[in-house]
Amino acid sequence: MKGTNWFVRGLIIALCIFLAAGIGYRFIYLQPAGDLGLGVLLVLALLVVLVLSESFNAFSIGSLLSLSREVDKKKAEVSDLKTENRELRSQVISIATTVSQRQTSTNIVGLPQDLARMFTVRAAEETEVQEKQDAEQAAPEEPAPRAAVPRLDRRKLEQRAIERFLKANDLEQFPVVREAKLMAQIEVLDPVSTSSPIFDAYLNSLDSEIFVEIRVVSQYSVIFFKERLYVMLTKLSHYKALKKSNVFMALVLVTMPGEEARPSQISRLFSEFQPAIAGGLLRIVEFGFSQEDVADLYENGT
Known part of the structure; x- marks a missing residue:
């Protein structure tokens, strides 16, 4: 030196x-x-x-000026790289979603064509959706008050609850199938029943298939929903075993203004379906709507 x-x-x-x-x-x-x-x-x-x-x-004074120009140039390059990174991530999510959806609706390697159709999830027919709505409205409800009250538009309520669920779980970028049902071929796995329940929504994220069901919490709704929930979870359990992938149902319990569910009923729901919750097949989410949130959801206005 x-x-x-x-x-x-x-x-x-x-x-x-x-x-x-x-x-x-x-x-x-x-x-x-x-x-x-x-x-x-x-x-x-x-x-x-x-x-x-x-x-x-x-x-060298010239070196300092050159260094300043290099710093500005690097900043511009970093900004361009960040923009390209965001665009690339968006494209990757889009490609992965498309590939996953195609895998859901196309044949699986090593399985016959008829058996592969059991993997398909599609939107239910309008008549099937109407039957579902009629069945839900036919369930016992609370005694009607003396004064008539505006009728709640359940379809709009379900849409708003689904939007809140997607936003809360950062799933807004994935396409959603409303009124989704498993294809009829699922009965091959279920020797007891050929019925196929209709879910309020279905989406396929990068790492899981999510079936969403919206329920309005009231004094009676939770009690009379348990049997239908059991059928839904049974079908999804067969579907999950066949697909060998991450499949679960998100049960969204919505509390309307002025209504409350008995805590004992919610606790009983958690207790009776604990195996499904522990196994990752069922996730229960609770949302509460204010009067402002649902003011435009009544058919006759408030």
Whole structure:
């Protein structure tokens, strides 16, 4: 390593002290005091150059300007890379979703065509959806109050609850199938029943298939829903075993303004379906709507 030339360094230090003393004398004692003329500024620049030249092996004003341009260039490149990264992630999600949906509706390697159809999830027919709505409305309800109340549009309520569920779980970017049902071929796996329940929504994320069911919480709805929930979970259990993938049902319990479910009923629901919850087949989510949230969901207005 090259030794330090203390003689040259001492001369530079002495020169710096001399220049600093001259600047201080000019700045303090000569009139007008505190004036920095062009000559003083040039001496200051020379002093800075001397100090920096001693601190670094090589010093160049041009290098500093070049470094500034390089920093601006790197910032622009980083910004472009971030934009490309966001676009690439969006494309990857879109491609993965498309591939997953095609795998759901096409043949599986090693399985006959007829058996492969059991993997398909499709939107239910309008008549099937109407039958489902009629069955839900036919369930026992609370005694009607003396004064008539506006009728709640359940389809709109389900749509709003699904939107809140997707937003809360960061699933808004995935396509959703409303009123989804398993294909009829699922009965091959279920020797007891050929019925195929209709779910309020279905989506296929990057790592799981999610079936969504919306229920309005009231005094009776939870009690009379248990049997239907059991049928739904049984079908999904067969479907999950066949697909060998992550499949679960999200049961969204919606509490309307002025209504409450008995805590014992919710606790009983958790208790009776604990095996499905522990196995990851069932996830229960609770949402509460305010009067403002549902003001436009009544057919006759509020």
